[in-house]
Structure formats: structure tokens, C-alpha cells
Amino acid sequence: MRRFNYTGRRDLKQDAVDLEVTKASDGALSVKGSVDLDAYGPWPADADVVLEAWQGPAFERFSIGRASVPKIEFQRQLTRFRGDQSPQFRVKIVSETSDRGKLLGLCQIRARRADDDRPTGSMLHVTVEPLDHEIFKLRLEENKHPVLVINENLPTETDYFGKGFALTPLFVSLVMPQIFRTVVTDVLLVRRMDEEDESPGGMWIRFARSLNTDSLPPSDDIDARRAWLEIATAEFSRCTDVMTKFRLWSIK
Amino acid sequence: MSFILRSLNEAGLEAFREYLARVRSGDNPPPPRELCSQPSTSDEVTPNVSIDLARTFPSRLEVGAYFEDVLEPIWSQRSIDADRGIWSALSLLYFDEVCPIIDGRRSVKNDDRYILLSSWDRVDRHLLRTPYVLTRIHGNNARIALSGKPYVFSEAVSQLTNRQQILTNVRLFEALDQLYMRPDGKLKRGASGKGAGSLRRLGKVIRQYDLTYDLHAMTAAEILTLLPHEFTAFKTASSTAS
Numbered sequence: 001m002r003r004f005n006y007t008g009r010r011d012l013k014q015d016a017v018d019l020e021v022t023k024a025s026d027g028a029l030s031v032k033g034s035v036d037l038d039a040y041g042p043w044p045a046d047a048d049v050v051l052e053a054w055q056g057p058a059f060e061r062f063s064i065g066r067a068s069v070p071k072i073e074f075q076r077q078l079t080r081f082r083g084d085q086s087p088q089f090r091v092k093i094v095s096e097t098s099d100r101g102k103l104l105g106l107c108q109i110r111a112r113r114a115d116d117d118r119p120t121g122s123m124l125h126v127t128v129e130p131l132d133h134e135i136f137k138l139r140l141e142e143n144k145h146p147v148l149v150i151n152e153n154l155p156t157e158t159d160y161f162g163k164g165f166a167l168t169p170l171f172v173s174l175v176m177p178q179i180f181r182t183v184v185t186d187v188l189l190v191r192r193m194d195e196e197d198e199s200p201g202g203m204w205i206r207f208a209r210s211l212n213t214d215s216l217p218p219s220d221d222i223d224a225r226r227a228w229l230e231i232a233t234a235e236f237s238r239c240t241d242v243m244t245k246f247r248l249w250s251i252k
Numbered sequence: 253m254s255f256i257l258r259s260l261n262e263a264g265l266e267a268f269r270e271y272l273a274r275v276r277s278g279d280n281p282p283p284p285r286e287l288c289s290q291p292s293t294s295d296e297v298t299p300n301v302s303i304d305l306a307r308t309f310p311s312r313l314e315v316g317a318y319f320e321d322v323l324e325p326i327w328s329q330r331s332i333d334a335d336r337g338i339w340s341a342l343s344l345l346y347f348d349e350v351c352p353i354i355d356g357r358r359s360v361k362n363d364d365r366y367i368l369l370s371s372w373d374r375v376d377r378h379l380l381r382t383p384y385v386l387t388r389i390h391g392n393n394a395r396i397a398l399s400g401k402p403y404v405f406s407e408a409v410s411q412l413t414n415r416q417q418i419l420t421n422v423r424l425f426e427a428l429d430q431l432y433m434r435p436d437g438k439l440k441r442g443a444s445g446k447g448a449g450s451l452r453r454l455g456k457v458i459r460q461y462d463l464t465y466d467l468h469a470m471t472a473a474e475i476l477t478l479l480p481h482e483f484t485a486f487k488t489a490s491s492t493a494s
Binding site for chain 1: 331362416417419420466467469
């Protein structure tokens with residue numbers, strides 16, 4: 001189902017783009033895949049199809065073809081990324097003639113890693129299971145990565161079903177900050193772990209430390225840890241750009 | 253005074269961090285520059301890079317130009333943009349430039365101004381790395397973001413430098429130079445303020461285009477045409493000094 005908004009931009013669903021990131025023996029990353037625009041056309045024949053990759057200070061973009069080609073296949077070296085990075089991707093269809101530079105189509109997507117079928121670098125596993133009356137829930141177990149469970153019985157007429165639901169602007173903007181807060185509350189305030197811990201909980205604390213570089217308060221100072229966590233959550237929301245994602249979802 | 257650059261290792265970074273905390277608490281020992289030469293706290297950098305420790309920088313523009321020049325032997329061979337050890341060592345060696353003694357004391361800001369953090373979202377706060385990156389990408393058009401003193405972090409400029417999609421957009425910076433810089437190299441009046449059409453406002457306006465325009469695909473002239481009415485005053489060439 002094509003989705004339009006008042007700007008005329010078409011939001012491509014995840015199934016329009018297939019991306020796989022591969023790491024070579026020397027650590028260099030490359031991305032290959034395909035973009036299938038046929039179901040979302042027609043497009044101006046000369047509209048440019050652009051792939052952008054970014055993570056942290058690294059950003060790279062490529063023109064991968066014209067929108068006149070129903071299915072574009074490509075492979076590119078990611079020269080600005082290290083082998084241990086997990087870039088995010090965007091596909092843009094950009095007008096080249098009238099109103100040059102205008103976004104005609106957009107898809108935000110995570111690539112598969114060739115050596116792992118989970119989303120790259122994920123500390124949050126996503127699965128689909130029957131959940132009765134809940135849309136989703138977060139499962140927390142000691143010494144395991146948290147698991148986001150999506151109800152397998154969600155209607156399939158929209159983007160909001162299956163594992164892909166967790167990647168939609170709606171879900172990311174409304175839910176992910178609270179997931180972050182819940183997981184880190186569990187490890188910091190309930191289990192009272194520290195960043196040296198080797199378990200998945202320690203990984204989450206180190207991730208939170210990368211967002212709030214102030215020293216972590218001692219484990220017996222619950223109020224200080226709670227305040228520390230709020231700063232980390234705010235920074236997580238800023239870094240995840242939830243406001244833009246909310247606009248992306250809400251502008252229809 | 254010539255010095256062969258070495259990179260701070262984890263022990264050196266920790267010692268630097270401790271020094272910053274001491275000064276922040278009111279103590280005033282001299283900067284421990286020996287951390288940048290001791291094998292226990294620093295590592296060799298190859299090929300050799302020779303820097304002038306007596307060098308001073310009147311503005312961030314000179315910081316960018318100098319490091320683009322002296323670091324050429326290494327940036328042409330490997331990526332140093334995210335090299336924590338090198339950038340933190342440079343901050344320590346030029347500590348009087350990034351944290352000068354003013355009225356008898358140093359005002360030490362957050363560690364991220366001096367120590368390049370591994371947290372990717374704060375790399376633009378480093379006081380020496382950002383001018384270097386901007387100069388490498390934009391050359392003279394970087395001056396819009398580099399007019400201040402080396403020890404001053406500008407929140408307005410941060411709107412441009414904390415997002416890679418903006419920071420790497422060559423044509424956008426070309427447009428900004430045309431919009432905000434006078435022929436004599438000074439900022440137009442109001443450019444650094446908070447009012448309509450200012451640099452601070454520009455960062456927010458550009459974000460709004462994320463969902464409608466691909467600014468990387470546009471020329472400087474097309475970007476300028478796109479900007480809303482509040483920027484009209486800056487589009488004329490006759491704005492006076494700030």
C-alpha cells in the first residue's frame with residue numbers, strides 16, 4: 001500500500017529495499033542489495049535513487065541508479081566505516097528536474113549482516129509470538145539480552161506487524177525511549193549492576209554511559225541513579241532523533 | 253618548539269581525565285604534557301608528525317588550517333577523524349589554547365571538549381578536532397563555523413556540526429558562507445544571535461527539511477532559494493558588521 005503525505009513524498013515499506021552488509025577479511029565493509037520501486041511508481045524517469053549510510057561521525061552516500069529502473073541492484077564499498085560498526089541506511093528518491101532536490105520517496109532501513117540474521121549490533125532481540133491482547137511486551141531475564149516480543153496476530157494491512165514494526169518511525173519514536181529506560185532501570189536500580197559486569201546487563205550500562213558521561217552513582221544511591229538514567233534517556237531520545245521519526249509518522 | 257606527536261593510550265587518557273577533574277575542583281597544577289612523551293602513557297604515531305608546541309591560534313580558523321597542514325602525513329594514509337589518542341594528546345599539548353588561564357584561573361569545561369570520547373554523538377564538541385574536520389571538508393567555507401576563539405564552543409555552530417548529514421554537505425556550507433559572511437571575512441550583523449534568520453535558527457530550519465528535500469543533491473543557489481522568508485535579510489549583500 002503506497003502511503004503519501006501532504007508533501008507528496010512516498011514512504012516505501014521495508015520490503016521495497018533489501019540490504020546486506022558484508023565484512024571482508026581485512027575488516028572493510030561493503031553493502032549490496034536491491035531497491036524495488038515498481039510497486040510505488042510511477043516516478044519521474046530521471047529521479048535519482050540515493051543510498052545513505054550513517055553511524056556516529058561516519059556518513060556516506062551513493063547514487064545507485066535512476067527511478068526509471070524498476071529494480072535497482074547495487075554493491076558499494078563503505079569506505080568511511082570501520083568493520084565493527086553497524087551503519088543505518090536510508091534510500092531516497094530525489095527529483096532532478098522540477099523542484100530539484102525534493103524528496104519524492106524515502107525508506108529508512110537496517111541492513112542484514114551476512115554473518116548474522118539479527119539486526120546489526122543489536123542488544124535488543126526482536127521476536128514475534130502470540131500475545132493475546134497486548135501489542136508488544138518486553139521480556140527481561142537475568143544474564144540474557146532483553147527480548148522485544150511483537151504480537152504475531154497484528155493486522156497485516158499496514159506496516160505495523162511482524163519484526164519490521166519495531167523499526168517503524170511510529171514504534172521507534174513512541175516506544176524505544178521507554179524500552180531503553182525500562183531495561184536500564186532493571187539493570188541499574190533493580191539488579192544494581194555495574195558497567196564492569198560482563199553480562200548483557202553490563203553492556204546496557206556501558207551503552208548508557210556512552211550517552212551520559214557523568215560518573216555512574218554508587219549502587220546504593222537509588223535517587224542519584226534514577227536522575228542519572230533520566231539524562232541518559234533524554235540523550236538516547238535525541239540521538240535516536242525521535243522527534244523527526246514522530247514527524248515522519250505523523251505527517252500523512 | 254618542535255615535538256614529535258605521540259598518541260595518548262588508555263593510561264594517558266585516564267591521567268588526563270584526572271588532571272581535568274583536579275583543575276575543575278580548584279587545584280591548578282601545570283598541564284601534564286609529559287603524558288604525551290612517556291611510553292607508559294603514549295604510543296608512537298607513524299609516520300612521524302612534527303608539531304610546533306609554541307604555536308598559538310587567534311581563532312578556530314587557524315586551528316583548522318594548522319592541523320590540516322601538519323597532520324597531512326597521517327590523514328592522507330589513514331582515517332584519524334575518530335582517533336581518540338591523537339586528538340586528546342593534541343588538546344593536552346595545546347592546553348593553554350583550549351583552556352587558557354583567564355583572570356588567574358582556568359575554566360575547565362566538560363571532558364568532551366578536550367578528550368575525544370568514544371561516544372559518537374559528542375565528537376563535535378572536541379575543540380581541536382572539529383575545526384580540523386570542517387577545514388578538511390569545506391576549506392575557506394568553513395569560516396562560518398570557525399570565527400571564535402579556540403576555547404569557545406558555540407551551541408549555534410553545533411547545530412551544523414553535530415549531524416554528519418549537515419557537516420559533510422559541501423554545497424550547504426557554500427550557501428552559508430554566501431548567506432552570513434561579509435566580503436571582509438566578518439560575520440553579518442545578527443548572524444550569531446538568536447533572532448530570525450540567524451545561524452542558530454538555521455540549524456532548526458534545516459532539520460525540518462529532512463523529510464522534504466535532499467540538500468546534498470542541491471546547489472548552493474538552490475539551497476538559498478529554499479530558505480524561508482526570515483533569512484531574506486541575510487540574502488542581500490549589504491548587511492553591516494556584527
